């Protein structure tokens with residue numbers, strides 16, 4: 267897709283997506299633009315990736331064919347108000363904010379505009395992102411396909427019903443944070459028992475990466491894969507029993523529900 271791609275708001279999520287898009291070779295850095303309130307993170311991105319940077323959101327709106335709104339949800343109203351009259355006629359606006367609906371944003375533009383809602387996650391930086399997508403009626407079938415290709419350049423991407431976006435936000439948008447907590451806890455436990463810190467992170471993360479890959483690539487149910495690790499009378503089942511007694515699954519389900527509920531409240 268030979269289009270100019272812009273990011274309004276260059277924080278954690280935008281930086282990961284810029285790294286993913288440029289790193290995958292999906293587009294050349296000279297076709298990528300980013301604006302931010304201050305220059306700090308922009309200088310870093312310019313130096314690292316060679317993209318164009320500015321503190322003027324209007325510049326992105328005027329130049330780009332695909333515009334990511336990557337500011338926090340509370341700023342959507344203001345930022346859309348500032349750019350709505352200058353975005354290019356056929357530009358596709360991609361909204362990545364938790365809890366912000368397509369309908370709310372259509373109203374903010376106050377006219378027909380091509381809108382996509384996306385829920386990516388930060389592993390897009392290393393080509394292993396997971397993005398959910400929904401679009402409004404102004405986006406054509408070909409554009410839907412192009413958008414999926416864009417997001418697939420840095421991971422997996424799937425269309426979902428828009429009402430499931432809050433669930434997706436909790437299960438894949440936020441879940442890298444829970445996974446890092448799990449990895450950190452594993453590593454802390456290993457350090458407690460004498461493994462050097464750096465090795466503890468490597469061993470814990472590679473085991474989690476491998477386990478995730480097993481689920482995705484073998485198609486075997488996670489419960490069965492777990493059973494394959496638990497040798498009869500062995501050490502793993504001791505850990506499984508202890509984790510169950512301490513409510514691991516319940517803690518995860520309740521944590522996820524908290525994220526989903528918060529995301530729903532952010533729509534109101």
Ligand SMILES: NC(=O)C1=CN([C@@H]2O[C@H](COP(=O)(O)OP(=O)(O)OC[C@H]3O[C@@H](n4cnc5c(N)ncnc54)[C@H](O)[C@@H]3O)[C@@H](O)[C@H]2O)C=CC1
Nearest residue numbers: 275276277278279302303336337338339362363364386439
């Ligand atoms: N961090 C994540 O893993 C994910 C974040 N998101 C969504 O991405 C959006 C951004 O989140 P983060 O990157 O985490 O936040 P962040 O705080 O790291 O980034 C926001 C950036 O916007 C800039 N900014 C503030 N006011 C601005 C303005 N008026 N014009 C231009 N830039 C402005 C800030 O300086 C900051 O660099 C949010 O809407 C969030 O819901 C979605 C999926 C995952």
Ligand SMILES: O=C(O)[C@@H]1CCC=N1
Nearest residue numbers: 363364435436439440
């Ligand atoms: O914490 C947040 O609100 C965003 C949405 C998903 C990940 N980060």
